[in-house]
Amino acid sequence: MADEQTTNGDGPVAGLGRVVIVVPTYNEAANLAWIVGRTRRAQPGVDVLVVDDNSPDGTGTVADELAAADSQVHVLHRTAKGGLGAAYVAGFGWALRAGYDVIGEMDADGSHQPEQLHRLLEALGTADLVIGSRWVPGGSVVNWPRRREALSRGGNLYVRLLLGIDVRDATAGFRVFRREALEKIDLASVRSTGYVFQTDLVTRCLRAGLVVREVPIEFIERVHGDSKMSGQVAVESLKRITQWGLRERWDRWAR
Template identity: 50%
Template sequence: MKSIVIIPTYNEAETIEAVIDAVLREASGVDVLVVDDNSPDGTATLVACHPQFMHRVHLLSRADKDGLGAAYRAGFGWALMGDFDAIVQMDADLSHPPERLPALLESLERNDLAIGSRYVEGGGISDWSLARRAISWAGNQYVRVTLRLPVHDATAGFKAFRRDALLRIGAVDSESNGYCFQIENTWRAARLGLRIIEVPITFTDRTRGVSKMSSEIVREALLRVLTWRWRELTGRSPIPTDTPTAFQTGHHDAVA
């Protein structure tokens, strides 16, 4: 499948060259699209100076910084206008392991959505404190229980979609702006009965740059998850819920 990896950026000059090089090295033949929200640190300039720019590396520059979800929606729209069969999303800070890209893409041969998961057998987290691990685990439990999701890593941001799956879930028309965007698309895919698989990864905390997490982002996620569930319970959700979810977990070639 012709594939593209979408990487949203805001002030990621310290890592963007390394992550682009790692993606091109680990996943033969893929393209990279960097969606930059007018970074004042020159991130976009570094992308434009890459040796593969305009060949396998592309840049979508946006005028404003208005959230992770908005950046991904712009990137998805760009990719869907092309002829890409698989569309991957990943962070720019090397927290998502580029060496797991082949496993994610291979999983799409039999699935609609492949999630790079920290919370299945073989997955894990590196360099996090016990307190941060507990907060992440609790957040995932909140999402899984509230939305009744059969996904272990519901907040994962390392994902690969088949083109038709991305169109079916209406990702370009989603409503979240922060990290809740990750939850929304997984929820939509599950409710539509798409074939989902979790591929184990080891998540590594960023060593350079600054995290974009904030209390406002956390608040959006908490409230939106409750709102979505309330809409479902009151019959107002635009997503059909009568289709059973085809779900797999574990390694990319395992069937649960």
């Protein structure tokens, strides 16, 4: 169940400064106004940046209309579908140049509940990156088939074992970063364009000595539109993770 909490004043949480949530979109016209409206109501002090990959269903137009009606909603139009990671890198770069102190990420389909965003922001008081996690105590998923849950849990276990990181939900896409964390991990060098981007960034943060925390969230399967995640996408992500893990182990042995 979504938390009924909003925060006002100088920033959504005292001491965090300017906050923006980056929402990448591709064919999310049916969801965008709904999720942006929920975000603005739940966290009036938080801005929203929609990064649209030239959606053929008119999502970009919806985003422009929302921005025209609300000065805290912004839109970044990309010319083609370039992958989730590429959209986030573009959005993070925009937010850093605009001077935001905290930069977050959230799906446009409602699977991440804006009403729970305050959990992540509050935890950022003692962290550089906070992840809204499905697989820590208190976290949960709604309307997922057992096969998909097993795939996600198994994939995250594989990531922990192969990469040697102590994160239960390294593939999660509900996150907030301090700007210093994104500056330290060198976004310009990120080459992950798909869903493996999430694992890439949390691994970079840990390798850089940054503090990563996980807080429990309730993840809800989308109601409208089609999921961008498929078995093929998951397999490709695991292939990339395997390559990273084996290369790192080889480098350690060589040293």
